[in-house]
Amino acid sequence: MRVEKIANRQFLYITVIMLATVVFSTLPVLTTGNARQDAWASGLLAFAGVALFVNVIVGLGVHFPRCSVVQVSRKLLGNAAGGLVSLIILWSFLHLASLEVRIYAEMIIGGFLTETPLVFVVGAMIMVAVAAAYAGIEVIGRLADLFFPLLIAMFLVSFFSLLFEAKFINLQPVLARGLGPVLESSYNTIAYSSYLMVLGMLIPHLTRPRKATASAFWGAAVAAFILVITAVLTVAVLGPEEGFRSVFPFFRSLRAIRVTEFLERTELLVIFAWGFSLFVALSTFIYCGGRGVAQLFNLKDYRPILLPMGVIWVALSVHSSPDMFEFRGLYLSYVFGAYGLFLVLFPYVFLWGGYLFRKMTGQNPEEERGEEKSAER
């Protein structure tokens, strides 16, 4: 079967979109959680951490340009151990995507469709994403191409309109409580790089897999830029205390915009953009999950298992917590920080260990470059 290909540009867009959805939904509250007015500083620090993890996740995949992370782990650690390690990665796709869609659904239900059952919103989003995953990664790449400019445009519009409301005095005093809280909140933000584990599944589909690290790095940089600006503007508009307390601080700050009588509730536009990027992120998660499971169990095609997986996804998302407030407990820094870091570090410590062990014992684990070139032709 022909391997579906996406351009490195689309890979970059997917990276940005993955991280940007997090920004939309929760990040300001996470970073302001402890850093308060110094959220921007922890955002910058987080970027350094995310860049490191990009190198960990994508850097390994670059050595195996035709294998996904599931195949790589079986290659490096053997069938049994490799399978177990990749199960953790696949679980992360499942869980993180279900968390994402849950946040979105809570937002929609809380703000707009107050009487709609949760399972409908979650189910609709996931089924639509299943449809996209069914169409393949090329289609998801094109979706990213389509929605990325939209996303950037929405960001720009909201940033510029927020500028008029911003009171930058809110950002002072800078680093008043020392570096401790800043480090603590950036630790939580870095844990979000567990979202980037899907990139390990996408590398074999790239047109230039050897350059994947650069693409992913620039993607992370753009996302970090968005994150920092969002954090600054949110704090500047709402003030650190309000930003800490509100559920969706970015939307809360957007609600403050009123351009004459005519333009009110502009946050709806951003919710639309969030929905678009969430859709791309979800379909990537589901595609990678389906692909991974299919590779783990040596299935010929991943498509038949997408629908059953979608149903599990919906169930997990709906039943993971009874309400929004308990749900937000998961995002406390000592819960999610540890959990997210575990999801990335546990498999990748083993994978890198296996890789270095093989390298040192003289078995060349890498694929031949020549082989790859001939395959491309």
Added chain:
Amino acid sequence: MKILKKIRKLFNPGQKKYSAQTNMDNLDISQLRELTKKEKLTNNLETNLSLIRKYYGNSLGLQVRSINIGPHGIRAATVYVDGMIESSALEELNRALLIDTVKTGDIPKDEKKLISFIKDKIIISVETDEVNQLDELFDHVLYGDTALIIEGVATALLVDTRGWKTRQIVESDTETSIRGPREAFIESINDNLSLLRRRILVPQLWVEGFRVGSLTRTRVAMVYIKGLAGEGLLEEMRNRIGKIDADKIMESGDVEGFIEDSPFTIFPLMLRTERPDRVEAALLEGQVAVFTDGTPFVLLAPATFFSMLQSPEDHFEKPPIGSFIRLLRYGAILMSTFLPGFYIAIVNFHPEMLPTPLFISIAATREGVPFPIIVELLIMESVFEILREAGVRLPASIGPAMSIVGALVLGDAAISAGIVSPPVVIVVALTAIASFAVPNFALGIAGRIIRFIFVALGGIFGLFGIQLGIFILTVHLCSLRSFGVPYLAPAAPLILSDMKDFIVRTWVWQLTTRPRLTGFREPVRQSRRQARRYLKILPRKEGDEQDES
């Protein structure tokens, strides 16, 4: 049983006499076609003529004229169909055969030489051909050629005497433009090809002919510029046209149905046009055109979504004007697809998005309207669609009556009777106007159908439903391909070099490259150097010289 048969024969003695006739009567059309394909011409003139008579039957039109060729009086016959030929050409042919052969004197006795002698030295007609199969002979004779069958020769000589009435070349009704060529294709494939050939004067404009349809034997031509269109595309097109197994090809829609990539979509995957300049522009970008005899609509492939929103005159106007018009058109298709859905979603679910005075006035007009807003919208949209369809069928003289009924009775009276609210009528009217601004009719129709789905989604789930609809729609559009080219190119996948002629278009001297997915064989379409004349302010770039060499 045998006895029964004998008794039957006793009472019906004439049966045996007409056995040849009954034989034909019992054969079905496919068997007849099979038989025709097997038959070959023989040496005997009489047998050949009776063979033709046998298959053509007693039907009118077939004319056989016996003649004697040359001083020795070799027996021969011309066969043609009345009404398909030009009589002056036939007279010319007869004169050549009857008089010139006698004058020449030294006609070769040998049959093989005779036919080539006649072909090379006697007949002055433009196009001649030799066939020895009966079905080939019919293919030509029924298309207006005259067959010359000579005693003792097993091949027939076909002479082009085609001539029939065709429509005048007039302006297109469906693709009008303010500026640009006015002529449009007509129903005759030869005239259509000549319209195109007049525009591209290089021998590399290649035309490949096909006969499609087992009964209609319609002529289908695949036209491309050799060396510019991708060979893979050409091979695919050849294959797909060659595999068509149909009894009839009445219109290019029939061809399109057989060769398009995915049948399960309401979006047109091939662009239809009746403008030669449109075809010309497409060919110069490496696309392939499919001409079908009997229809003015020519198919262009591969087609993309955005190419359907373009009109040739975008390129004839100045760039800012062309870009502005094009932007309007993009807005129009978005509006015609989404406006009613958004209206219903916002009024029903998210009134807080509207400015308060506007919402109050909308709510005030809805006072006393008995239906929910979704029913109101669906009623008015359906009424509009019916009006539009009726307008197409109406004779021109009843048109004004129709508009009175539509505008006054349905619009005004429905509002004053309190059945629908005025904003709904405004929304429906806006979408109607917007949908007519889409230059491609098929795409406009697709947008109109999707509009109903979005009304339902917006009416039931609000903006969230609209968003879901957009997701499904984009996934569908992104997964479509037209002859290997992604349907949403150059937006998804993003191709930066094609952005020069996408949402806005730049000056003609800046359009230096062809679209990458179709014109990849010769990406540079014109020199970049001339652009510098217009951009004297800008500094020279180092790389420019190398690009041109």
